[in-house]
Each structure stands twice: as structure tokens, then as C-alpha cells.
Amino acid sequence: MIDVSIILAGLGDAFSLTNLLFVVAGVAMGQFVGALPGTGPVMAMAVAIPFTFVLDPLAAIAFLVGVNKGGLFGGAIPAILINTPGTPDAAATALDGHPLARKGKPVKAMKMALFSSVTGDTFSDIVLITISAPLAVVALKMGPVETCALMIFAFSIIAGLIGDSLIKGLIAAVLGLFFAMVGLDPEHGTPRLYFGYFELFDGLPLTAVAIGMLAVAEIFRRLANIAGRIKPTISIPEKQEKKDKNVSWAEYWSCRYTMLRGAVIGTLLGAIPGIGSTAAAFMSYASTKQASKEPETFGKGNIQGVAATESANSAVMGANLIPLLALGIPGSIGAALLISAFKIHGIQPGPLLFEQQGRLIYGLFGAMMMANLMNLLIGQASLRLWTKIISAPESLVFSSALILCITGVYVSTGGIFGVAVMLVFAVMGYLMNLFGYSVVIFIIAFFLGDKFELSLSQTLVILDGDLLAVIHYPVALALLMLALVSTWWLGIHAPRKSRRQTRDSSLD
Amino acid sequence: MKLKTLFAGVTASLLMIFTAQADWAPSGPITLQIGFDAGGETDTLGRVIAGEMEKQTGWDIVVENKPGGGGIAMFTGLAVAKPDGQTLGMGVNMPILVNLVLRGDKLPFKLDSFDYLATVARAQVAIVAKSDAPFDDLAGLVEYSKANGGALVAFDAKPQELLMKYVDAEAGAGFKLISTKSSAEALQNLLGGHVVASFAAGAHIPYIESGDVKMIASANATRHGYAAETPTVVEQGYEIYVDPYFFIAAPAGLPSDAKAALAAALHKAITSNVAKKAIVNSLKTDPSDLGPDGTQKMLVDGVGNVKKLFGK
Numbered sequence: 001m002i003d004v005s006i007i008l009a010g011l012g013d014a015f016s017l018t019n020l021l022f023v024v025a026g027v028a029m030g031q032f033v034g035a036l037p038g039t040g041p042v043m044a045m046a047v048a049i050p051f052t053f054v055l056d057p058l059a060a061i062a063f064l065v066g067v068n069k070g071g072l073f074g075g076a077i078p079a080i081l082i083n084t085p086g087t088p089d090a091a092a093t094a095l096d097g098h099p100l101a102r103k104g105k106p107v108k109a110m111k112m113a114l115f116s117s118v119t120g121d122t123f124s125d126i127v128l129i130t131i132s133a134p135l136a137v138v139a140l141k142m143g144p145v146e147t148c149a150l151m152i153f154a155f156s157i158i159a160g161l162i163g164d165s166l167i168k169g170l171i172a173a174v175l176g177l178f179f180a181m182v183g184l185d186p187e188h189g190t191p192r193l194y195f196g197y198f199e200l201f202d203g204l205p206l207t208a209v210a211i212g213m214l215a216v217a218e219i220f221r222r223l224a225n226i227a228g229r230i231k232p233t234i235s236i237p238e239k240q241e242k243k244d245k246n247v248s249w250a251e252y253w254s255c256r257y258t259m260l261r262g263a264v265i266g267t268l269l270g271a272i273p274g275i276g277s278t279a280a281a282f283m284s285y286a287s288t289k290q291a292s293k294e295p296e297t298f299g300k301g302n303i304q305g306v307a308a309t310e311s312a313n314s315a316v317m318g319a320n321l322i323p324l325l326a327l328g329i330p331g332s333i334g335a336a337l338l339i340s341a342f343k344i345h346g347i348q349p350g351p352l353l354f355e356q357q358g359r360l361i362y363g364l365f366g367a368m369m370m371a372n373l374m375n376l377l378i379g380q381a382s383l384r385l386w387t388k389i390i391s392a393p394e395s396l397v398f399s400s401a402l403i404l405c406i407t408g409v410y411v412s413t414g415g416i417f418g419v420a421v422m423l424v425f426a427v428m429g430y431l432m433n434l435f436g437y438s439v440v441i442f443i444i445a446f447f448l449g450d451k452f453e454l455s456l457s458q459t460l461v462i463l464d465g466d467l468l469a470v471i472h473y474p475v476a477l478a479l480l481m482l483a484l485v486s487t488w489w490l491g492i493h494a495p496r497k498s499r500r501q502t503r504d505s506s507l508d
Numbered sequence: 509m510k511l512k513t514l515f516a517g518v519t520a521s522l523l524m525i526f527t528a529q530a531d532w533a534p535s536g537p538i539t540l541q542i543g544f545d546a547g548g549e550t551d552t553l554g555r556v557i558a559g560e561m562e563k564q565t566g567w568d569i570v571v572e573n574k575p576g577g578g579g580i581a582m583f584t585g586l587a588v589a590k591p592d593g594q595t596l597g598m599g600v601n602m603p604i605l606v607n608l609v610l611r612g613d614k615l616p617f618k619l620d621s622f623d624y625l626a627t628v629a630r631a632q633v634a635i636v637a638k639s640d641a642p643f644d645d646l647a648g649l650v651e652y653s654k655a656n657g658g659a660l661v662a663f664d665a666k667p668q669e670l671l672m673k674y675v676d677a678e679a680g681a682g683f684k685l686i687s688t689k690s691s692a693e694a695l696q697n698l699l700g701g702h703v704v705a706s707f708a709a710g711a712h713i714p715y716i717e718s719g720d721v722k723m724i725a726s727a728n729a730t731r732h733g734y735a736a737e738t739p740t741v742v743e744q745g746y747e748i749y750v751d752p753y754f755f756i757a758a759p760a761g762l763p764s765d766a767k768a769a770l771a772a773a774l775h776k777a778i779t780s781n782v783a784k785k786a787i788v789n790s791l792k793t794d795p796s797d798l799g800p801d802g803t804q805k806m807l808v809d810g811v812g813n814v815k816k817l818f819g820k
Contacts, residue, residue, distance in 0.1 A: 046546030050555035053786070143702030144686065186687055189666045198584055201577030273696065327699065328711055329692045337547040344552055346789045350714030414573040458686050462660060462702070
């Protein structure tokens with residue numbers, strides 16, 4: 001058991017002026033790079049790590065944690081304001097955040113995103129600080145077979161997002177899985193579909209595909225629709241009522257179950273390495289929509305949608321540290337970068353971390369709490385700035401966003417090849433939007449595709465090719481059952497119901 | 509006053525020695541290309557070494573990430589860069605060797621497309637099992653596998669899989685090999701009891717200290733410093749090993765004075781205290797610079813070893 005004096009000493013270390021400055025710098029930088037499409041907190045952390053070599057370990061880690069947390073909220077800003085998510089995990093935020101902005105309530109949407117982001121984050125941090133050790137042991141029991149079943153379950157939940165046409169949704173999903181196949185196959189390391197480009201050995205660069213499909217395609221669409229006259233990107237009524245600008249306590253409180261659900265989903269998926277915040281955001285969104293009494297209002301500016309996604313994707317961050325601190329296993333790229341930061345400072349995450357570095361870890365927890373608070377304060381202050389930017393003419397905003405996308409992807413993928421990939425997928429995203437194929441479904445399938453393939457091939461080796469042997473894995477079996485139920489419920493039952501409703505209302 | 513003159517004299521003569529040693533100097537900034545993403549081990553080490561070199565020589569060094577195919581994308585570009593000593597590349601030997609052996613005719617470069625300057629360090633690859641496993645060495649693992657209808661072994665890189673297949677072919681153990689994305693994932697599967705043995709490259713060391721994990725063999729050509737009592741795979745009777753080296757190369761045709769100056773500068777940076785600390789912290793091993801000739805030999809010998817891994 002860890003001595004209370006160590007906990008206090010650690011927290012005392014954290015709450016110093018130097019660390020506060022580093023946290024503030026990190027959060028501000030994170031929000032900024034998160035908000036610029038193409039760059040993201042992961043890239044900012046990667047670039048910052050070597051520079052932290054000269055810092056004191058706690059200050060360095062506090063800074064990186066600040067960047068990560070700031071970035072989680074930052075990504076939501078452009079998603080809400082101009083429908084171009086700054087980071088892939090904010091893609092789901094755009095679904096309801098942007099319609100709200102178009103209704104003239106961008107500030108309200110951003111505030112809700114900020115509040116739910118900080119809420120989800122704080123929730124998972126508390127879980128991390130209090131029960132990370134037992135949770136990590138449970139997460140260890142999730143082997144390849146269970147992970148594979150969990151992915152199938154995730155796919156089935158996301159079926160709830162398919163929309164009007166089942167066929168078009170399936171086509172989008174299959175396309176996503178198809179593009180996820182590019183690169184070395186996980187089983188034998190044979191390169192597939194690389195057409196002589198060695199850059200494709202590791203698969204299509206994730207950032208390039210996501211930014212191309214989500215952000216650049218939207219920029220194309222908006223630029224194509226500009227019809228001569230100069231108008232602001234989003235028009236906010238000059239004399240706006242206070243309730244359209246602020247999130248009242250009643251509104252925040254009405255989202256409590258949504259945020260709690262999001263935080264729990266994010267925390268659970270975060271504790272299991274490899275699934276990631278994008279999937280968590282969409283799962284939370286889909287299940288909130290399903291649980292809602294008025295699912296048809298989602299996608300048209302329902303504030304619950306913003307709360308669902310932001311609480312979930314931010315909760316992943318804290319929970320990612322559960323396997324990292326307790327076992328030395330990173331749950332995401334961001335966490336992997338934190339590990340390398342730990343390592344270059346001579347700290348080896350793993351079973352002895354709390355014993356050997358208890359003071360530092362409680363210092364880290366202190367810094368995380370500080371970062372949550374700073375995220376809230378800096379976010380509140382910077383909202384006004386971002387709102388000013390979008391009152392500029394849309395031709396100006398979107399063309400600068402395009403330049404940012406290109407430079408961001410150039411830097412993060414290490415060359416012009418990534419930019420080419422981004423543009424190809426931008427055209428594809430534009431066409432898919434035009435013909436009513438869900439880009440969101442494509443992106444989720446693409447994101448989960450390679451992890452799903454890997455866990456499927458691991459599962460087949462473990463089961464010796466005998467699929468029925470899955471009955472020896474009760475957790476996996478339960479997840480597969482849940483997947484069946486939710487496929488029926490979300491994919492067959494609910495659409496039928498909504499079709500019936502439309503028919504009834506048209507008869508009236 | 510006298511002291512000052514003495515200082516000035518000493519400084520001047522030191523300066524002369526240094527300028528005499530390094531009569532080559534780059535005419536502009538040197539670009540060090542990293543064959544992997546930012547934030548990984550190669551990147552971290554590359555940036556630390558570049559920083560040290562910049563401090564020691566006064567040259568401008570820019571670090572760029574060119575990820576793709578385990579370094580193939582970066583070396584493809586490096587092979588056609590101008591050999592003026594101002595474009596260098598850092599990568600890991602294993603993916604290069606594997607691709608040279610498997611699809612050498614399709615690669616846009618060969619081993620002699622580069623002039624080799626230095627190695628940075630050798631990664632230590634171990635085969636580990638949970639400490640309550642009913643075996644302590646490879647022979648025991650083979651027996652266990654035979655008795656239990658195939659033991660599950662996790663790996664995260666092709667050469668590890670091939671090494672295990674080599675052992676399997678010799679011993680008829682019937683291993684079932686599980687491919688994972690990282691050695692952390694492999695270790696996670698081991699700790700969770702989903703596999704009985706796993707490859708690991710450093711992350712297992714704290715678990716050895718805590719008593720959760722034991723080491724079955726060193727998969728390198730030699731034993732590991734932190735576990736000197738555990739024999740290598742070769743010592744346990746299978747003539748096979750993997751030796752992943754981090755190395756630095758330049759396009760072939762480097763002028764000899766530039767090559768000498770760069771190799772000397774790199775050696776100084778790699779063995780500096782700052783770089784040493786970074787290498788020890790991230791790889792749990794000491795820096796080992798084999799120098800230009802040693803690096804070249806390591807790669808040429810490596811082709812032979814990887815061919816053997818593939819049974820060619």
C-alpha cells in the first residue's frame with residue numbers, strides 16, 4: 001500500500017508554478033493544434049517529446065498530458081464550426097455540433113463540447129486514480145478472442161448509424177474494410193495492393209485518409225457551393241439571446257445520463273488497448289441516439305449528440321493510462337508516445353512503477369487534474385477567439401483551412417505522398433456525400449479494419465480454425481450474442497419502426 | 509593576465525587540432541531522415557544524436573521523419589539523394605534485410621546503394637514466459653508444446669516468427685504462432701495468459717524484476733547484459749538468431765573526407781553521455797557503434813543470416 005505521505009508529496013510536486021506553466025502551455029498548444037485540421041495532439045506530442053529531454057520528468061509529462069487533453073477538445077472546434085473535424089475522433093461531434101452552429105448557436109455547441117469533454121475526462125481520470133490496478137487486471141483477461149468479439153459488437157452498435165439505406169451503408173462499410181487491407185497483411189507480412197509504392201507498406205496513412213474524407217471533402221463541397229456573394233462562414237444573430245449562447249445548468253444536467261454513458265463507454269474502451277477514441281465516440285453517439293425518445297432529432301442539432309461524443313472520446317484519454325501505468329502497455333498512439341517520454345526520462349512503466357516511482361505518479365495525477373481545470377478555463381477563453389474567426393467570409397476560411405490540411409498532412413505523414421492520398425480520398429469523400437453513401441461508416445470500418453483483421457487471424461490460430469471452439473470463451477460468446485441482438489435491434493427493428501412512422505405520418 | 513594568455517593559447521591550439529581533424533564541413537544544413545514515425549524509438553534516438561552532433565560540431569542538422577515499410581520508403585529516397593554528406597538516413601536493419609532477401613529484385617536499392625557510417629545500438633530480443641510456466645528453457649518449451657498439442661507463442665516482427673519456425677522445424681514442437689502489432693501487445697497476451705511464451709524487447713525487464721516473468725532465451729547472437737545467466741537460442745542448440753541494429757547510412761559515393769568526418773562526428777555523438785543515457789533508457793543496452801566498416805559487415809552478414817531464417 002502506498003503511503004499517504006507519498007501521495008501528498010507527489011501532489012505537492014505537481015502543484016508548483018513551473019508545472020502549472022507547462023500544463024497551461026501544453027493545454028493551449030493542444031487546443032490550438034487540435035483545432036487545426038491535419039495536425040493533432042499526437043503529432044504535437046511526437047514533435048515535443050525530444051524537447052522534453054532537457055526538462056524535469058514531471059514537468060515534461062505534465063506538458064505532454066496537457067497537449068493530449070487540450071487536443072481532445074480542440075478537435076471539436078472546427079468540427080462544430082465548419083464541419084471539418086480537426087482530429088478523427090471529433091468526426092462524430094460534427095454530426096450534431098455543426099447543425100447547431102448553422103442554427104446560429106456555435107458558441108452553445110462548443111461550450112457543451114467543452115463541458116462534456118472535461119466531464120468525461122475527469123470521470124476517467126478518477127477511475128484511473130482510484131481503481132486502475134484491478135481494472136487493468138480485468139483488461140488483461142481480454143485476449144485476442146475476446147477483442148475480436150468486442151470489435152464485432154462495436155460494428156453492430158455502429159449499424160445504428162447506417163441511416164436510410166441499408167445497402168448504401170453496407171457498401172460504405174465494405175469499402176472502408178477494403179481500403180484497410182492495403183499494406184502488409186498481419187498474418188504473413190505479405191504486401192497487398194501497394195502497386196510498387198513502398199509508402200503503402202504500413203497501409204494507407206490514417207491521418208491522410210481521415211482528413212481527406214472528413215475535412216477536405218467538406219471544404220470542396222462548401223467551396224463548390226459559394227455563389228458569388230461574400231457571406232460569413234456562420235452567421236450568428238447580432239442580438240442573440242443569452243440562452244442560445246450559454247449552456248445552462250439545466251441543460252448540462254439534462255445530459256447527465258448521456259455524458260455518464262459516454263464516459264463509461266470511453267473508459268471501458270480506453271482500458272482495453274487498441275480500440276481507440278474514434279470508435280468510442282461513435283459507439284457512444286449511436287447508443288445515445290438509440291436510447292433517446294426522439295432519435296430523429298439527431299444529426300439535426302441535438303445537443304445530446306455533442307455531449308455523447310465529446311464525453312466518450314475524452315474519457316478514452318485517462319483510461320488509456322490504465323494499461324500504461326499498471327502494465328506498461330500503451331492503449332493508443334498518444335499513450336505509446338507517453339511511454340516513450342517516460343522511457344527517455346528513465347522511468348520504466350510496468351508492475352513496479354507505483355512502488356519505485358509512486359511520488360512521480362501521484363505528481364502525474366495532480367498534473368492531470370490541473371490540466372482538466374486548465375482545459376476548461378482556456379477553452380472558455382478561447383471560444384470567443386474561434387467564433388471571431390468564423391465570422392470571416394467563408395471563401396477565406398475554407399481556403400485557409402485547405403492550406404492547413406495540406407501542410408498538416410504533409411508534416412504528419414512525412415511528405416507529399418500523404419497529401420496525394422488525402423486529395424484522392426477527398427474526391428472520394430465528396431462523391432460519396434453527393435450520392436448519399438455514409439462517409440462516417442466508411443471511416444469507422446477503415447479505422448477498425450486492420451485491428452479487426454489482426455484479432456481475427458489471432459483468434460483463428462488460437463481456436464485452431466475451429467470457430468465452434470469459441471464456446472470455451474464465455475466473455476467472447478456473450479459479446480457475440482450482444483452483437484446479434486443489437487444488429488437485430490438497430491439494423492432491422494428500429495429502421496422498420498421509423499419507416500412505419502414515416503408511412504403513418506404521410507397517411508395523416 | 510598570464511593565465512588569460514595561456515588560456516587563449518590553449519584554446520587556439522585546441523581549435524587548430526579540431527579544424528585539422530575535421531577538414532570537411534557541410535556547405536549547408538545536414539538532413540537526417542528517420543525511417544519511422546515521430547515519437548518511436550528510432551526517432552527519439554535519432555533526434556538525441558542529431559542534437560548532440562549539432563552541439564559538438566556546430567553543423568546545422570535537421571531531422572525529418574520519412575515513415576513507410578519499416579524504413580523502405582526512406583531508403584528508397586536516400587538511394588537517389590546527392591552523396592554530398594548532407595543527406596543521411598537512420599533505420600533498423602531487419603526490415604531492410606528481410607525485404608532484400610524476399611523481394612530484392614523489386615526494391616529500388618541494393619546493399620551497395622549506400623555508404624554506411626555507424627550503428628547506434630543493438631536491440632535486445634528475448635523469449636520470455638510467465639514465471640509459473642512449467643519450463644525454463646527452449647527444450648522445456650518444446651516438450652510442453654508437444655505434450656499440449658502446440659504452444660501459443662506471440663511475436664511482433666517477421667524475423668521472430670521465422671526464428672520460431674526454424675526451431676519448430678528442427679524440434680517438431682508444433683508451435684502455434686500469434687502475430688501481434690507491438691512487443692507490448694505480445695507481452696500483454698503473455699501476462700493475460702493468452703499465450704505461453706512471447707518475444708519481448710525491453711518491456712519485459714521490469715516484469716523479470718517483479719518476478720512475474722522469466723526469460724527462456726536471448727534471441728540475439730549474444731546474451732543480454734541484464735540476464736547474463738540466460739543462454740542464447742544458439743547456445744540452446746538452434747543455429748539461428750536475430751540482431752536488430754539501429755544504423756545510419758548515406759547515399760553511395762560519399763567523398764572519403766566527408767565519410768571520415770561524418771563517421772567521426774557520429775561516433776562522438778553516439779558515445780556521448782546524453783545519447784548513452786537515452787539509449788540505455790529506451791533500449792536497456794549500451795550504445796554500440798561498429799564504425800563504417802563494421803556497419804557494412806553487419807549488413808552483409810545479416811543478409812546471410814536472414815536467408816537462413818527464410819530457409820533460402
